[in-house]
Amino acid sequence: MTFRTLMLAGAAAMALCGPAMAQVKIGFITTLSTPAGYLGEDARDGFKLAVDQEGGKLGGVPVEVIVEDDKLKPADGKQIAEKFLQSDKIKLFSGIIFSNVAGAVVPGILEAGGIYVSPNAGPSNFAGKGCNANYYVTSWQNDNLHESAGALAKKLGYKKMVLLAPNYQAGKDAIAGFKRLYGGEVIEEIYTALDQTDFSAEMAKIRAAKPDAVFQFHPGGQGIAFLKQWQQAGLKDQIPMVVAAPSLEQKIAAAVGDAAVGVAATTHWNTDLPNAQNKAFVEAFRKKYNRDPTVYASQGYDAALLIGAALKATGGKLDEKPFREAMLKADAKLVRGDFKFGTNQHPIQDWYEVKAVKGADGKVTLQTVGKVVEKLQDSYAKDCKL
Amino acid sequence: MQLLIEQILNGLQLGGTLFLLAAGLTLVFGIMGVINLAHGSLFMIGAYGAAIVAGKTGSWGLGVIAGLAAAALVGVLIELVVIRRLYARDHLYQVLATFGLILFFNGLVAMVVGRAPLLMETPKVLSGFVELLPGIPYPTYRLAVMGVGLAVALGLWFMIARTRVGMLIRAGATHRDMVSALGVDIAKLYTFVFGLGALLAGLAGIVVGPIRSVQVGMGEQVLIMTFVVIVIGGIGSVRGAFVGAMLIGMADTLGRAFLPGLLKMHMSGALADGLAGALSSVLIYIVMALVLVVRPRGLFPVGG
Amino acid sequence: MSALHIAGLVKRFGALTATDDLNLSVAENELHAIIGPNGAGKSTLIGQITGEIQPNSGTITMFHTDVTRWSVPQRSLAGLARSFQITQLCQGFTAEDNVALAIQARQGSSFRFFADARKDRRLRDPARAALARVGLADRADRLVEELSHGEKRQLEIAITLAMTPRLILLDEPMAGMSHDESQKIVALLSSLKGTATIVLIEHDMDAVFALADRLSVLVSGRIIATGTAEEIRVNPDVRDAYLGGDA
């Protein structure tokens, strides 16, 4: 009985979203379950905020945002994309948080003539030789995150460093990216395990290596565990730490508390960036969702604004040439400030240094210190033939 | 040398944490014969209960009480609703049902509390260091974790070996009929044991809250490692869980600490890094496979 | 010539010595009964004869081959068949399936993947014959779980017979049977006498004294006496240790 009714309900639900309407549908494939669910949630909420502020439109064109959870499984993401493409006839996509999901999903979308606008993941394989006219990254090329951190470490004058990252692709890219703009001596590279939650062995090693500073890349829960254990091990007051945005964003700072205070990070957006759009965005986000936006929320919002600018210019048409022309103008006032697309349709933008500070209310937030790199572009753009 | 001692301490500390998780799991399996994948969910619930209440009230003590109560309560609840229907069933259905419970609790916590990780700070008293050996300041909190692990080990031993409840538990594991004949309500006994297991899982969650991230899915990250521990020790044996936890804690920590260096002496850096990464990730599984190949029922086999 | 020869067999479980320097010799085609009070170590002895339990020391020889280190299936293929005290049957199979498996085991490797075993007359005909011998012909297509207790005991024996054994080990075959059913089994065993070696472990003294060529008495892990029914009946040690202990 249970299954029959369930399947009937399912069939009914599928029937409802059958016929195409006059509005532009946007397929938003993102990660909502798993420990990393809050990343996708924020990106989605940022994106939806932009749509809601226009009363269900982007750039004056009515849009419908269809959100589905990829469960951080590449295969599931691909399955959803196929359904969106073939069954819902969606042409415009966004939302993917993780590079491995993007790696599985994006080629299928592009081959089917779809357009993908990334609000987060910017893996290198689509930035260089593999760039595509219908593929835009509005956040950053992955390496930028770590390049900016490398630049910050150089600026802060650290000569000898230990670098840590998990032993998978993104971790290795992080260390390679960091070294690109750092230039100082790397005493040791330590690779941690996927899912590792206890870092005491690594911290003992770092203590023994006596570096000037340490760079670590552990996004989400791993990053939280690392910072907490770093403080407990008494290393926080001995060895400065530099990280990239995914290892210390607003939510991590709040969840780590005191242990984050003093850690230096780089980011392309922060809550306190002084431009008018940002002030309005932060206020609107707080009002609507009753929480502080993270960098992921800002990226979702900016992606929506960029799509909106393009839709406005084409009047809602998604034909490749006009849409691309409009999109590449990036004719929108983004919350992060100045922004330009490079030839590979990845961002050229400024990166800031931020520091975790404890406010009067006892909450730990991120405070912008100043610019680290201006107009940073990724190193793959030169290989892109667009 | 100093580094080695420190790493051994780290291994013992990780072992202590693992034991906290493994004790409840092995108890439940040993007595009721239930494989409970949802043990990790109870671990998460304990941590959430403590983090929320400690955050709201500012009192660590209240947080601990709330965390323990939440885990035990949920444990008793799922025993009454789901688990007790599984005692007589094949392990397959136990794995399946508790797999379903994991999904449910992860979804529920995300829905009710939210997906963002929670703040859980170290209690002030325990946030300093102790200089165990000159030049090795060791975090007080981590020593406290070891202490809790040891206390739970002793407490369980005392309860099982020396109390009436423990006698019933031992008898219930092997002679259900006899315990029933003694006029003891076996259903209540089982609910109690499952609740105790849940309480221990919750305690583990509370204890690691300040060291790790309190977030949805935190249970699954440690669940498999915990199973490795109890399988090595011999499922159902609390003593085995203790030895298994120490063994795995040591193997994991020392592997991560020294394998890359050892490999680098013999091969190129990049290859060594890759291999060391893979090896230290799978080291605990290799240990487990080796133990089981030699002793198919673990180090301390329980029952006939 | 001895079918089964056990010398100096010792099995310890911790501090408990369950088999204590046990010696036993069963002649070919003899029906040899082993009796003993509860806790004498019968199950442990059977376990060691069948290979389910490894002894600490001593040797077990079957038809002049040392099988002490052999596995259960190896001993079975060498000609040992046993029935279990508590029926061990494949519950989800029919009675005939259970017997057919015994026959299949004697027809070489079962790595045959394509032909339907239930339509194989080389398995099914002898299976039906064995069932008929124990009086279960009309229950052949019943699932084991649908059989009565007595019928399951009969099925156990049908399986044992179907294995065409040289040495049969019957572990309390009449346990829990009605008088009539026991009588059938006694008749069946009598008809087998002289065609195979049978080791019978049984509590039913009437049956034992009626069937056995010789008896051995097992007490505290040792054989304290071996002889014909008459010899055992008058043996003072047996009276003392066995019958006395029972009272």
Next chain:
Amino acid sequence: MQRGERISQILVALATIALVALPVVAATFGSTYAVTLATRLLIYGMVAVSLDLIIGYGGLISFGHAAYFGLGGYTVAILAFQLAEGVPIFGYDGTNEALVAWPLAMLVSGLAALVFGALSLRTSGAYFIMITLAFAQMVYYVFVALKYYGGDDGLAMARRNTLGGARIVDPQIFYYICLGLLAAVIFLVGRFTRSRFGMVLTGARMNERRMAALGFSVMRYRLVAFVIAGMIAGLGGALWANLARFVSPDMMAWTKSGEFMVMVILGGLGSLFGPVLGAAAFILVESTLSELTEYWQVLFGPVVVLIALFAPRGLWGWLTVRRRGA
């Protein structure tokens, strides 16, 4: 029993007609997605059938079946990758030919199953569950760490394998290939389970002690079943890699093994066709729920619990067997 068999035959006939007709019907409605979705169901169904051989018939609860699925997929993807890169692997140039790559995928998965099975089968019960899980985790972590093949990010296949030199881009043709292979797998597994081999495998599940006493070395039969199941899962992985044109360690995650188990039980243990039905129901229920709500786990979890508690015979048993007094 008789009645149940007739219902099964009718169901299988109906399902066959539906599956054969599906692409044609879908084409008339202009829905290519239905074909892709159905192909996915066929592949998962195949893996579930293979798992049913060891769980349902053999009683061997493997919690690591995804490892063989993943190894099959990776074999195909790596062979294509090496060919594309022009770098030989173990002296072999790699291939894009299905007739070579798919059997190789089965071989690799089968070999892994042989080694892991031989070690795992020394244990039983909960230990077996956990050691199979442990071996699968090892394979998973090894592929996560294999940077050369994309590590955690996975490895894309530029295009589908060719079959006897012909390209199989058309989703309908690929669908029929999968359908044919699934039919072959069901046919073979059906024969296996009714053969002498199957009788021993099933008997050993029901009563291992009895089978040993009869003279069967049950471990050898179990190992062969384990290897066969691994090979079929490897074929499933190879097909999956071709469908998705992408493989990642996620294919071998322990949750994937758990999902395969859910499919088998949902469909019905030891029911041959049931697992295919189970795979279909699993995917439809999961994707429907995750469309309905982002908190799909809150609904899906209890569904899984209810299956475990109240549907021991699974969907197939529920459809074909009428319980007495009901």
